[in-house]
Amino acid sequence: MTEKLSDTGRATMLAPLLENGWEMNAAEDTLCKTFEFADFTEAFGWMTRAALWAEKWNHHPDWRNVYKTVEVKLTTHDVGGLSALDAKLARKLDSL
C-alpha cells in the first residue's frame, strides 16, 4: 500500500534529495527539480530511460521539456501528496 509520507519518512527520504537539488512545494506537497542536458537528444534520451522506470513502477512524473531542459514535478495523486514512490523515482532520476 502506498501511503503519504510520515514526518519520519520525510526526514529520512527527502533530506538527501533536498541536498541534491530537489525542492519541495509545501502547499502542493510536491518535489520539483530542473534537469539540464547538453542538447535535445541528451534530454529526450534521459526522458526515455526515465519513462521506462516510471512505467515499470506505475508511477509517472509531471514533466516539461523545452529543448535541453526537463522540469520534473513528483507527487502521488492517490494519497494527495508525497509518498515513498516519489522519493524512489527521484533517486532513480538522479541516477540515470
Add this chain to the structure above:
Amino acid sequence: MTEKLSDTGRATMLAPLLENGWEMNAAEDTLCKTFEFADFTEAFGWMTRAALWAEKWNHHPDWRNVYKTVEVKLTTHDVGGLSALDAKLARKLDSL
C-alpha cells in the same frame, strides 16, 4: 531562412490547424494543443516519434506530459514568433 509568418502565411498555414484543435496565443505568438492518449505508454510512444521528427528538423516543441496527456506549445525563438516550421511540426504531430 526561417521567417516570422506573414499575414498571408498565417491565413493559409494556420487556418487548417486552428480547425483541427490548435489554439493561438496571440500575445506570445504561439500555437498550443493538448493531446490525450489511452495511457502513458501511448502518450510517451507518441512523444518519442515526435521527438525524432523534431530533432530531424531541428525544431523542438515546448511540451508537458502528465500521464496520458501531452500539452504542446510551438513557437520559433529565432524569429520571436510563429514560422512555417511551427505549422509543419504541428501538422506532423497531428499525423503521428
